[in-house]
Amino acid sequence: MGDAHELRWVEVDGLRLRYLDTGPVAGAGPDDGALPLLVIPGHTARIEGFLAMIPALAAAHRVLVLDCPGSGESEKPDRPYDLRFYEDTLVAFLDQLGIGQAIPVGGSLGGNLVLRLGHRFPDRFPRLVLWAPGSAWKARPVLAWLIRNVIGSRLLRRAAFWPVVKTQSRFWYSPDHPGRERELDETFAYYRRVMSPGFLAMYWGMAADQLQRSLFDLAPDIRQPTRLMWGDQDDGAQMGEGVARLHRLLPDNVLHVFPGRRHSLEAECPADLAEQILIGAAG
Numbered sequence: 001m002g003d004a005h006e007l008r009w010v011e012v013d014g015l016r017l018r019y020l021d022t023g024p025v026a027g028a029g030p031d032d033g034a035l036p037l038l039v040i041p042g043h044t045a046r047i048e049g050f051l052a053m054i055p056a057l058a059a060a061h062r063v064l065v066l067d068c069p070g071s072g073e074s075e076k077p078d079r080p081y082d083l084r085f086y087e088d089t090l091v092a093f094l095d096q097l098g099i100g101q102a103i104p105v106g107g108s109l110g111g112n113l114v115l116r117l118g119h120r121f122p123d124r125f126p127r128l129v130l131w132a133p134g135s136a137w138k139a140r141p142v143l144a145w146l147i148r149n150v151i152g153s154r155l156l157r158r159a160a161f162w163p164v165v166k167t168q169s170r171f172w173y174s175p176d177h178p179g180r181e182r183e184l185d186e187t188f189a190y191y192r193r194v195m196s197p198g199f200l201a202m203y204w205g206m207a208a209d210q211l212q213r214s215l216f217d218l219a220p221d222i223r224q225p226t227r228l229m230w231g232d233q234d235d236g237a238q239m240g241e242g243v244a245r246l247h248r249l250l251p252d253n254v255l256h257v258f259p260g261r262r263h264s265l266e267a268e269c270p271a272d273l274a275e276q277i278l279i280g281a282a283g
Helices: 054-058 083-096 109-120 141-151 157-171 180-194 197-212 236-249 270-282
Strands: 007-012 015-022 037-040 063-066 103-108 128-133 226-231 253-258
Touching: 007 083, 015 054, 015 083, 037 083, 037 109, 054 063, 054 270, 063 083, 083 109, 083 197, 103 109, 103 270, 109 128, 109 197, 128 236, 128 270, 141 157, 141 197, 157 180, 157 197, 226 236, 226 270, 236 253, 253 270
Parallel strands: 037 063, 037 103, 103 128, 128 226, 226 253
Antiparallel strands: 007 015, 015 063
16 A cells, blocks of 8 residues: 555545545656546445555556445444535545546446546546446446435345345456455445444445436547446446447457456556556556
8 A cells, every 4th residue: 555644534525534545656748648547436446456566557647546435444424425425525525635627436336426527527527447437338227216215215225235235246356266265254244343333224225326327328429539448257237248239339449358257446457457457558
């Protein structure tokens, strides 16, 4: 991870958030090839999940990783959570640090946000790098409604959390990934430690909003050079079909496939992922 002073705290829109800031402080201008990388964690993920690939990225770029509200060690208000809230928080975070342009990088929910930020702020995010993004499917409004109003309601959201997470976790890592059991144990211990009304509100709110919306509607209008990635064993929620469709819809993209990998590429193949991120960041 580097020196402890790289883990910092910032107040963004009244919320106390933890972040990692490392690498050369460069890339402030649009013509600088070493723009900062804004690494966006996935659903419930945290800074620690990206530490294995940070040194390779930080050799050439300033690297920022934020524990988003409701996740990691950041503040966890019990409030509505949706994609726009996270988009606004990430942009306000960059504003707080005085950073104009950056290259957003992320997988799963993070990859979803990469494309949404690129669509909403094309001048601010000139290149995009992502893998296996959430919302790479047709919108499912009925399921989103059920999650918001029934499964994720205050009455059921705690009881429903563990059965759903245990099912989801089967798709995070390849069965032969040597760190699979250790990483699952660490993740579940982290969930137990941070379990709170705010964490649960974040979990179900972000799940529902990703199901409510589809990236297919935005993709044709995203003009920035985009590096799209996928592990060819990651087919939960028909991710393979969704990534293939995004590859066809995005006007300027390159698709890179990691053979034998599943959803959590930052854990399964951090060195290979970092290499591809740097290629994408170079444009």
